[in-house]
Amino acid sequence: MSQDPLHTKLCDQLGIDFPIVAFTHCKDVAVAVINSGGFAVLGEAMHTPDEIAADIKWIRDRIDGKPFGVDLVLPASAPPETTLEEIQSKIPQTHLDYKQSIMDKYDVPMPKQDVGLHQWGGLSLSHGRAQLEVLLEERVPVIASGLGSPAFLLDAAHERGCLVWGLVGRTRQAKRQLEAGVDAVIAQGFDAAGHTGDMGTLSIVAEVSAIAGDTPIIAAGGITTGRHLAAALCLGASGVWTGTLWLASRESDVDMIIKERLIESEAADTVYSDSVSGFTMRVLKCPWTDEWKKPEAPRPLASPYQMILSADYTQGANDARRPDLMYEASGQGVGFVTEMKPARQIVSDMVEEALTVFDDIVGLPD
Ligand SMILES: Cc1cc2nc3c(=O)[nH]c(=O)nc-3n(C[C@H](O)[C@H](O)[C@H](O)COP(=O)(O)O)c2cc1C
Numbered sequence: 001m002s003q004d005p006l007h008t009k010l011c012d013q014l015g016i017d018f019p020i021v022a023f024t025h026c027k028d029v030a031v032a033v034i035n036s037g038g039f040a041v042l043g044e045a046m047h048t049p050d051e052i053a054a055d056i057k058w059i060r061d062r063i064d065g066k067p068f069g070v071d072l073v074l075p076a077s078a079p080p081e082t083t084l085e086e087i088q089s090k091i092p093q094t095h096l097d098y099k100q101s102i103m104d105k106y107d108v109p110m111p112k113q114d115v116g117l118h119q120w121g122g123l124s125l126s127h128g129r130a131q132l133e134v135l136l137e138e139r140v141p142v143i144a145s146g147l148g149s150p151a152f153l154l155d156a157a158h159e160r161g162c163l164v165w166g167l168v169g170r171t172r173q174a175k176r177q178l179e180a181g182v183d184a185v186i187a188q189g190f191d192a193a194g195h196t197g198d199m200g201t202l203s204i205v206a207e208v209s210a211i212a213g214d215t216p217i218i219a220a221g222g223i224t225t226g227r228h229l230a231a232a233l234c235l236g237a238s239g240v241w242t243g244t245l246w247l248a249s250r251e252s253d254v255d256m257i258i259k260e261r262l263i264e265s266e267a268a269d270t271v272y273s274d275s276v277s278g279f280t281m282r283v284l285k286c287p288w289t290d291e292w293k294k295p296e297a298p299r300p301l302a303s304p305y306q307m308i309l310s311a312d313y314t315q316g317a318n319d320a321r322r323p324d325l326m327y328e329a330s331g332q333g334v335g336f337v338t339e340m341k342p343a344r345q346i347v348s349d350m351v352e353e354a355l356t357v358f359d360d361i362v363g364l365p366d
Helices: 009-014 027-034 049-060 084-089 093-105 125-137 151-159 171-180 201-211 226-234 256-264 287-292 305-320 332-336 343-362
Strands: 020-024 039-043 069-073 142-147 163-168 184-188 217-220 239-242 270-273 281-284
Touching: 020 027, 020 343, 027 039, 027 049, 027 343, 039 142, 049 125, 069 125, 084 305, 093 287, 093 305, 125 142, 125 151, 142 151, 151 163, 151 171, 163 171, 171 184, 171 201, 184 201, 201 217, 226 239, 226 343, 256 281, 270 287, 287 305
Parallel strands: 020 039, 020 239, 039 069, 069 142, 142 163, 163 184, 184 217, 217 239
Antiparallel strands: 270 281
C-alpha cells in the first residue's frame, strides 16, 4: 500500500492535498474548501456572463493561485435559441391549472420578485454557450459540465490550458466521454442531490472505473463521510464530488430554514422526481413533489418547460419562508449532515475518518 491512500491521481492532476471536490453555488464555501487542501467547483449555470466573470475574479483573489473549477449545464436537448417568455407561452393550460391548484391548496404566494431564470444555461443552447465563452476567456482551470456532454469544447479548452470534466449518470455516457478525451469523469449515482440518473452510486462508480484506464474517475452521489470517501477509492475512483455535504456548512449562504431541515433529514426524506425541472432530480420532499406523484397529476413536462412551471412555487415558498413548503436539492447522504460545521472542519473530518477506515481494514504504515 502507498504511504498515503488519499493521495490519488486526481491530487496529482490538480496539485491538491485531498481528493475531495466540493460542488457549490457559494463562493465562500469554494474558497474555504480550496484553502483547506480540497478542490471546489462553483455552479454558475444560473448566472449571466458578467456575473460569472466577476465570481471568477472574486475567487482568484482569495486562493493564491490554486486551481478551481466552474460548472455549467449544457444539455443537448435544450432549444437552440429562445427566451423565457417563449417557453412560458408553450406551457399547456392543463399544467398551468395544476400548478395553480397546488399554489391555492397550500396557500403559496406568487413570487414577490422575478424568479431569475432568464440566464439559466439549460434554457437554450445559446445561453449555455455564452456562459462557456467566459470560462474559456478566463482560462478557468477546470470546466465541468453537469448536464450534457462537454466533448464539443475539448479542443478549445485544451488550447487554453483548461481541463474538462464531464458528469455522467450512465456508463455508456462515460465511455463516449472517455473516448472523446475528457480529463476526468464524474460518475454520479442515484443517491445524488440534483439532476441524477437511475444507476446506484456503487454500480456506476465501479462500472465507469473499470473502463477508465488512466483517466481519473470521481465518485458522486450520497457521499458525506470519510467512510464514503474510502469506499469510493476502493471502488476505483480517484476522488469524490460532493454537493449536499456543504449546504449546511457555516460558510454556506443557503437559507437557515433549509439548513435546519437538512440537519434534521435522513435519506428517506429525499425524493427522486422529474416535477421540479423536467429531468429526474433528487430533492427534499415537499408539497410540490408530493402533488405531482398523484394519479390525477399531469405528466411533468420536459426541461426547460417544467423548470419554468415549478419556479413560481419554489420562489413563492422561499418568499413566504415556510419550512413546510421550501425544499432544496439533497442527496441520500444527508443523514450524516448533522451540524453546521466550518468547511475546513468538514474537509479534515472526512480525511481523518477515511484514514481511520483504511487503518482499521488494512493497517496504515506509521
Ligand atoms: C443544491 C444543489 C444544487 C445543484 N445544482 C447543480 C448544478 O447546477 N449543476 C450541476 O452540475 N450539479 C448540480 N448539483 C449536483 C452536484 O453537482 C452533485 O453532483 C451532487 O450534489 C452529488 O451528490 P450529493 O449531493 O449526494 O453529494 C447540485 C447539488 C445540490 C446539492
